[in-house]
Amino acid sequence: MSKVQKITPFFWFNDNAEQAMEFYLSVFENSKKLNVNYYGAGGPGPEGSVMVAAFELEGQQFLALNGGPRFQFTEAISFAVNCDTQGEIDELWEKLSAGGEPGQCGWLKDQFGLSWQIVPSILPELMSDPDPAVPGRVMQELMQMAKLDIARLQQAAAGESL
Incomplete structure (x- = not known):
């Protein structure tokens, strides 16, 4: 059972x-x-x-x-999908956003209006770096993206020019 x-x-x-x-x-x-x-x-x-x-x-x-048309989805609830590779991010982004609406910072709405966050698994590590400048640079780069790019986030964390 x-x-x-x-x-x-x-x-x-x-x-x-x-x-x-x-x-x-x-x-x-x-x-x-x-x-x-x-x-x-x-x-x-x-x-x-x-x-x-x-x-x-x-x-x-x-x-x-x-259940009928009484209730609709809102961004107040979303599903975060942790992705290990850029290929996985790219594939899920393409499939889930088809017929939907891309958003900012890895967020999208699918064709049914349900909100998803397609995020790299490495993001929590980058955002919890003990050097406060690292999360700041990562967040600044993240805010400029729709679909997240692991390489760009890692470059931002390292302080490399993009």
């Missing part, structure tokens, strides 16, 4: 929860569909339409509900 995840992000979609799940499954290699439940005759949604879709991305379980 598998243990139930203690905290599960639960997304509210108008009527495209299954489409969103399929999109996220296509973006992340380590992903899988877990379960899809459908509205019955007595449900608030059309009978036979998707009510809740459960899926897993990189070991994290998510639920997506077709």
